Amino acid sequence: MSLRAAFQMDPLEGINIAGDSTFALMLKAQELGHRLYHYLADALTYADGRLYAGAHEVSVQPVLGDHFRLGEFAILDLGTDVDVVLMRQDPPFDLGYITATHLLERIQGESLVVNDPAAVRNAPEKLWVLDFAQYMPPTALTRSLGFARKFLAEHGEAVLKPLHGNAGKAVFKIGRDDANLAPLMELFNATYREPHVLQAFVPEVADGDKRIVLVDGEIAGAINRRPGAGEIRSNLAAGGTAEAADLTPIEREICAALGPELKRRGLLFVGIDVIGGKWLTEINVTSPTGIVAIDKFNGSDTPALIWQAIERRLNAPKNA
Numbered sequence: 001m002s003l004r005a006a007f008q009m010d011p012l013e014g015i016n017i018a019g020d021s022t023f024a025l026m027l028k029a030q031e032l033g034h035r036l037y038h039y040l041a042d043a044l045t046y047a048d049g050r051l052y053a054g055a056h057e058v059s060v061q062p063v064l065g066d067h068f069r070l071g072e073f074a075i076l077d078l079g080t081d082v083d084v085v086l087m088r089q090d091p092p093f094d095l096g097y098i099t100a101t102h103l104l105e106r107i108q109g110e111s112l113v114v115n116d117p118a119a120v121r122n123a124p125e126k127l128w129v130l131d132f133a134q135y136m137p138p139t140a141l142t143r144s145l146g147f148a149r150k151f152l153a154e155h156g157e158a159v160l161k162p163l164h165g166n167a168g169k170a171v172f173k174i175g176r177d178d179a180n181l182a183p184l185m186e187l188f189n190a191t192y193r194e195p196h197v198l199q200a201f202v203p204e205v206a207d208g209d210k211r212i213v214l215v216d217g218e219i220a221g222a223i224n225r226r227p228g229a230g231e232i233r234s235n236l237a238a239g240g241t242a243e244a245a246d247l248t249p250i251e252r253e254i255c256a257a258l259g260p261e262l263k264r265r266g267l268l269f270v271g272i273d274v275i276g277g278k279w280l281t282e283i284n285v286t287s288p289t290g291i292v293a294i295d296k297f298n299g300s301d302t303p304a305l306i307w308q309a310i311e312r313r314l315n316a317p318k319n320a
Contacts, residue, residue: 001311005029006037006055006076008044008100009088012068021289022088023067026060028303036060037076038068041089041100051078051107079110084310086114088287093124093164097286112313114306115285116266123265125282126163126197135254135280137202141195145185148198152176157201160184163194166286168240173201204276210245211290212255213302214270216309217263219255220302221294222247242290244297248277258283268309 009022017023029036039055046052057071078085085104091097101117108116122128129136140151141163152158153176161171170188174181188196208224224245247255251274262270271288273281291302 001314002032003029003034003084003310003314004037004082005034006039006053006078006082006085007058007088008039008041008053008085008104010090011040012038012058015067017062017064017067019289019292021291022086022287023060024292024295024303025086025088025306026058027062028301028307030060032307034307037074037082038070039076041096044100044103045075046103046106051103052076053078078104079107082111083314084112084114087117087120090287091164091166093166093286112310114266114268114310114313115270119265119267120285123267123283123285124164125166125284125286126161128285129280129283132254132257132280132283135250135257135278136199137275137279137281138200140198142198143185143189143195145182148181148185151198152178152181155200159197159199159201160188161197161199162188162192163197164192199281202275202279204279207276208243208245209240209281210247210251210274210277211294212247212251212272212274213288213290213294214255214259214262214272215302215305216268216312217259217261219247219252220291220305221298221300222251223290223293223297242293242297250278254280266313268313269306 007022007026015023026036036058037055038058039053043054044051053076054073055076056073059069061067076082087104098121101121104113104117138155142148152174156176158174159171160174172184208226210222210224212222213220222245223242225240225242227240254274267285269288271284271290275281294300295302
């Protein structure tokens with residue numbers, strides 16, 4: 001089944017082809033005979049009841065410095081000129097991102113959008129995970145310095161991070177009597193309008209943070225991301241290193257709890273983060289990563305699983 005696939009993503013010039021999940025999806029799509037288009041999120045235009053994007057047809061190859069070629073520019077009607085739109089630009093999860101989900105939601109029923117834009121909007125990484133609090137370390141969302149002090153008094157050590165942050169940016173470890181707590185809360189309150197995440201520190205993070213990828217609600221694979229020396233952040237973008245990983249019984253239980261809801265919401269490509277084999281910290285739905293490393297260690301082909309899931313969705317009865 002040959003598809004017309006539009007990738008709403010960041011500029012192709014800046015991606016790391018050695019580890020970028022979107023690039024891996026593009027390579028696999030091209031291998032499968034799909035026709036690829038690339039556009040930036042700010043290229044969306046809504047007019048006369050239709051959603052358009054100024055896009056280039058694109059071809060890709062795994063050659064550093066020569067990894068893409070742009071073809072002809074066209075104004076695509078995203079409801080009729082393509083079969084699937086992959087919403088793959090990186091956060092921040094700001095008003096621009098939210099607006100894009102509202103616009104893309106208007107073509108659902110014509111073209112498939114992956115992940116489902118309404119579900120992405122309603123399931124931000126560090127908020128929707130609260131629905132599965134039984135698997136989480138103690139967590140609070142707050143702007144209150146007084147509550148932060150109370151939280152630290154109860155839990156001893158904590159991690160403070162932005163509610164809508166990504167890639168391990170602005171993540172701080174603080175202790176019970178940490179003199180940096182007040183200035184950090186002042187800085188966060190001045191920088192962000194929303195509450196911030198306070199999470200009890202899990203010492204097992206020194207052994208890594210497991211990224212588990214689920215495709216249409218089913219486990220596709222996992223890697224362990226180990227922090228660099230002197231770090232608590234294990235994100236690969238923050239200097240963490242990847243290593244092979246198996247799943248614990250509790251991690252499988254977490255995936256079994258999440259799977260049906262991911263499938264129901266149209267969240268086809270999701271990455272969850274688990275520490276210590278049992279502590280769920282995030283459910284990544286905006287632009288999940290990690291599949292290149294997973295496939296390297298496991299000999300798997302996660303992009304193929306994702307395209308198979310997309311084809312199943314496209315072939316399913318509209319009222320299913």
